[in-house]
Amino acid sequence: MLEIRNLAVAVGGTPILHGIDLVVPDGEVHALMGPNGSGKSTLAYVLAGRDDYEVTSGSVRYDGHDLLAMEPEERAAAGVFLAFQAPVELPGVGNANFLRTALNAVRRVRGEPDLDAVQFLRIARAEAKRLSMPDDMLRRNVNVGFSGGEKKRNEVLQMAILRPRLAILDETDSGLDIDALKIVAGGVNELRGPDFSALVITHHQRLLDHIVPDRVHVLTGGRVVRSGGPELARELEARGYAGLDAEVA
Amino acid sequence: MTAEAFSGAGGFLARYEGLRQYLPGDPEVRAAAAEAFRRVGVPGGSSGKREEAWKYTNLRPLAEASFQEPLTSLLDADAVLNEVPRIAASRLIFIDGRFRPELSELPASVTIRAFADHPRFGTLVRPDREALVALNTMLAEDGAEIDVADGTDGGLLQLAGIGTEASGRATAFHPRHLITLGRNARLTLVETTTGRGSYLHNPVTEVHVAEGAVLAHIRLQDEAPAAFHVSTVYAEVAEGGVYDSFVLNIGARLTRTEVHARLAGANAAVHLNGAQLLHGVQHADFTSVVRHDAPSCASRQTVKNVLTGRSRGVFQGRIEVARVAQKTDGYQMSQALLLSPDAEIDTKPELEIFADDVKCSHGATVGALDPEQIFYLRTRGVPEAEARSILVRAFLTEAVEVVTNDAARAALERAVEQWWEREAA
Numbered sequence: 220m221l222e223i224r225n226l227a228v229a230v231g232g233t234p235i236l237h238g239i240d241l242v243v244p245d246g247e248v249h250a251l252m253g254p255n256g257s258g259k260s261t262l263a264y265v266l267a268g269r270d271d272y273e274v275t276s277g278s279v280r281y282d283g284h285d286l287l288a289m290e291p292e293e294r295a296a297a298g299v300f301l302a303f304q305a306p307v308e309l310p311g312v313g314n315a316n317f318l319r320t321a322l323n324a325v326r327r328v329r330g331e332p333d334l335d336a337v338q339f340l341r342i343a344r345a346e347a348k349r350l351s352m353p354d355d356m357l358r359r360n361v362n363v364g365f366s367g368g369e370k371k372r373n374e375v376l377q378m379a380i381l382r383p384r385l386a387i388l389d390e391t392d393s394g395l396d397i398d399a400l401k402i403v404a405g406g407v408n409e410l411r412g413p414d415f416s417a418l419v420i421t422h423h424q425r426l427l428d429h430i431v432p433d434r435v436h437v438l439t440g441g442r443v444v445r446s447g448g449p450e451l452a453r454e455l456e457a458r459g460y461a462g463l464d465a466e467v468a
Numbered sequence: 469m470t471a472e473a474f475s476g477a478g479g480f481l482a483r484y485e486g487l488r489q490y491l492p493g494d495p496e497v498r499a500a501a502a503e504a505f506r507r508v509g510v511p512g513g514s515s516g517k518r519e520e521a522w523k524y525t526n527l528r529p530l531a532e533a534s535f536q537e538p539l540t541s542l543l544d545a546d547a548v549l550n551e552v553p554r555i556a557a558s559r560l561i562f563i564d565g566r567f568r569p570e571l572s573e574l575p576a577s578v579t580i581r582a583f584a585d586h587p588r589f590g591t592l593v594r595p596d597r598e599a600l601v602a603l604n605t606m607l608a609e610d611g612a613e614i615d616v617a618d619g620t621d622g623g624l625l626q627l628a629g630i631g632t633e634a635s636g637r638a639t640a641f642h643p644r645h646l647i648t649l650g651r652n653a654r655l656t657l658v659e660t661t662t663g664r665g666s667y668l669h670n671p672v673t674e675v676h677v678a679e680g681a682v683l684a685h686i687r688l689q690d691e692a693p694a695a696f697h698v699s700t701v702y703a704e705v706a707e708g709g710v711y712d713s714f715v716l717n718i719g720a721r722l723t724r725t726e727v728h729a730r731l732a733g734a735n736a737a738v739h740l741n742g743a744q745l746l747h748g749v750q751h752a753d754f755t756s757v758v759r760h761d762a763p764s765c766a767s768r769q770t771v772k773n774v775l776t777g778r779s780r781g782v783f784q785g786r787i788e789v790a791r792v793a794q795k796t797d798g799y800q801m802s803q804a805l806l807l808s809p810d811a812e813i814d815t816k817p818e819l820e821i822f823a824d825d826v827k828c829s830h831g832a833t834v835g836a837l838d839p840e841q842i843f844y845l846r847t848r849g850v851p852e853a854e855a856r857s858i859l860v861r862a863f864l865t866e867a868v869e870v871v872t873n874d875a876a877r878a879a880l881e882r883a884v885e886q887w888w889e890r891e892a893a
Contacts (some may be wrong), residue, residue: 267847271839296847307844311862320847320858327850377848 220245220387220416221266221286226277228258228265235261236346237441238277243385243434246413249429250452251420251436252328259420260304262438263389266418267301268294281385295321296328298384301436302391304420311360314373318343318380323379330415346379349409351403366393375406382410392426404429424456476531477509480640484606491609501595501605508599516864524782524814525753527725530696535640535668538564538632543572546881550846552628553688555658555879559626564608564667565641570846578655580624580852583611583644590646590674592702598726600698604642606670611644611671614657616648617619618678624875625655629671631663631695638694640668649681649709656684659875662719666694669720675703675711677682679733682710686876688883691719693748700726705815714755714871715742716880718887723752731758731765731793738765743772745887746779746811753782760823772867773804774810774860777892783861786818788877796821798828805863806836857892864888 221243228236243249251257265272266279274326278288286294308386309317319339326333334342339390343357352372362370371391378386405419407430419430427435427449435451436443439460445451484502491498512530520827545563552561560576567582574580577678587608590746595602633639642649649655661669669691677683690699692882697720703711717723731736744752747752758767773781783802837859845855864884871877 232584245713266842269843290852291843291846292849292851295847301847303844303847307840309841309844309859309862311864312858317845317848317858320850320854321667321845324849324854388544 220282221418223278223280226262226265226279227275228261229273229275230261230271232277235441236265238410239438239441239443241436241443242411243418245416246296247433248346248407248411248417248419250432250435251418251438252422252435252452252455257438258441259438260389263418263420266387267291267299269328275423292324295381296325298377300386302381302382302386302388303376304372304389304393306362306370308363310363312361314359314361315340315343315357318357318377321377321382343380346376350376350379350406352376368396369393369397371395371403372399375403379406379409382396383414386410387416387420388417389420390422392421399431400426427452474612474759477505478512479534480603480607481506482625484761491602491607492584493589494771496515497589498606503514503601504596504660505602505606508602511599519845521755522786524753524784524816527698527722527847529722530668530698531667533638533663533666533696533699535638535641536634536676538641539634541761541802547632548632551662552630553660553879554626554877555660556624559628560612561608562612562627562629562643564630564632564639565669565693567612572817575622577616577620578625579615579617581615583613583614583646583656584609585785586647587612588613589644590702592674592704592728592852593729594702598700600724601672601700604644604670604700607642608644608672609642614647614655616618616649616653616655616681619652620654620667621737622653622655622846624873625657627657627659629659629661629669631667631669631691632663633665633667636665638666638668640670641819642670642672645673647683648676649683651678652680653678654682656873656876658873658879659685659687659691659757661687661691661697663695665692665817667692668696668698671700673699673701675701676718677705677709677711679706681706681893682712683887684782684873685711685713686871686873686880687713687715687725688715688880689715689719689725689881693719697723697725699724700825701739702729703727704732705736705738708735710737712737712878713741714739714741714868716868716883717742717744717746717752717754718883720752721750723750725752726757729756729758729766729767730802731760731762734762734764736762736765738767739771739870740767741771741870743774743864743884744781745774745864745884746781747891749888751782753784755782757782757786757788760787760796760798761790764795765793765797769800769803770867772863773802773813774807774863775813776807778808778810780812780814780829781799782814784816784818785830786820787828787830789821789823789828791822793823794825796823796826796828800830802832803863804834805860806834809861824838853892857888860888861885
């Protein structure tokens with residue numbers, strides 16, 4: 220599904236990622252852990268297509284295609300979804316209209332007919348209900364006046380409606396209480412299957428108790444310094460990243 | 469009368485000299501206005517003085533233009549009427565500043581008189597201070613006097629002003645409107661201005677809102693691209709009354725909308741909201757002065773500019789709070805979206821506060837579309853051009869959603885949507 224080879228990225232002229240190698244096969248969920256400033260969010264943004272991030276070397280293949288050559292909207296249409304760490308507010312844009320525009324844009328590329336407002340609302344209400352989100356969240360402007368937890372749940376709602384093949388969750392668990400965390404995890408687990416892969420960026424073992432990853436990678440200083448099974452996350456929780464740095468050195 | 473062209477302040481004065489014995493109303497008021505106009509001239513014109521109030525707007529193109537007598541009698545009225553957006557069942561039609569009762573549909577619960585038959589210059593207007601108000605006072609030939617009696621709901625009324633040129637030459641007209649709401653009266657007045665060719669539309673409107681009355685005054689200015697639109701409103705609101713206004717400036721090559729609102733009784737409210745959508749080399753100036761002369765009043769103002777091409781938007785907002793006006797709640801916000809590197813916005817807020825227990829805030833934002841917002845939409849599959857369009861529409865939707873009357877808001881939304889469709893094309 221996703222093959223990252225020797226990826227180096229600079230932001231504003233400063234190198235952030237120094238040659239990342241990471242493969243997420245079809246049907247697998249991988250966790251990406253690491254201290255603040257290690258480059259996790261930079262990697263997420265590059266995969267989603269932020270054009271102010273400069274790829275200085277390496278390649279990213281998604282389903283065999285050159286992901287880096289695709290526009291952000293082409294990536295979305297091809298099934299790539301980024302749940303933002305800090306979801307963006309869109310004053311004056313209604314959440315339901317936003318979601319329908321997004322879904323129809325993606326459907327159009329897939330050769331599927333547009334959904335009208337009634338058809339769409341039926342789907343959106345059902346998904347909102349499953350994520351225990353109040354109906355009025357669909358009526359409000361996108362993320363405007365939402366609490367931190369509501370913004371994160373709104374990202375998961377978008378994911379549930381767009382049904383991506385590759386989801387990148389950038390600290391979607393931060394700032395969530397345990398109930399919200401279970402809802403977010405449920406949203407990801409719902410999509411799990413042979414045709415769905417995810418890269419879950421988190422600081423905490425806690426989320427990985429609910430979304431059990433197939434692999435865990437540790438990013439420090441812009442490099443993947445260790446990869447392992449789910450037990451690696453528990454080890455990190457116990458020993459911290461500091462111990463790991465010493466081991467690598 | 470032969471069609472004679474004039475240019476500059478001298479042209480307007482010559483016209484006054486020629487017409488003065490035929491003009492309706494108190495000749496002394498006219499003479500004093502002519503004297504004031506002779507003194508100050510057209511702001512920005514060669515004889516005009518540089519003034520702070522006209523710092524960002526120069527009327528030289530107007531001062532240098534020649535205007536002649538409208539020849540409305542030659543006009544195919546039906547054709548121009550078709551271009552007027554229909555907003556209300558009751559509407560007053562003015563063509564080139566003249567009331568056309570035979571084309572109008574008069575409201576049942578509101579008294580309408582024509583200025584030509586019943587000239588009243590009002591008590592709030594200041595021709596001695598404002599050159600264009602002096603010009604209007606000197607030359608006004610007609611206008612609408614709208615009266616809503618105590619306790620009466622006047623419903624929805626449209627005042628449609630249509631401008632034309634005469635045989636390919638620019639015309640000038642200066643309608644004089646007077647709107648009076650009695651105690652606890654209500655009215656939603658939607659003013660539309662449209663036209664063809666080149667002309668100067670210089671209306672002056674005086675508004676009196678009595679105790680507990682509510683006037684919603686919505687203006688859709690979509691004048692012809694070659695027109696000048698210069699309007700001045702003076703409003704006074706008594707205790708518990710509300711003057712809730714909104715102006716959308718889309719048309720005309722050069723626009724100045726000036727509003728002077730005075731909160732004269734306690735617990736009164738004034739809303740002076742507006743939006744300006746400009747392209748090409750259009751220039752539009754929204755200038756307002758809100759005077760709090762009584763305690764516990766509120767004034768609210770949000771003005772949005774969306775500018776493309778080499779257009780220029782101006783917002784000057786002044787709030788004055790007198791010593792007696794304790795518990796004043798004043799809010800003013802200017803937001804501009806610049807969609808071109810050559811567009812320009814000038815914002816000048818001014819607060820003058822003499823009371824000590826007041827809450828007054830103002831702010832201004834200027835920017836292009838937010839790249840973070842565009843990126844967010846694109847990651848959801850929305851192509852870039854559509855993402856930009858969604859964000860511009862959102863900005864515009866927010867601007868007009870303060871208008872509570874559904875018919876009026878729908879007309880504004882249509883105008884805004886058409887504007888953006890033209891721009892995005």
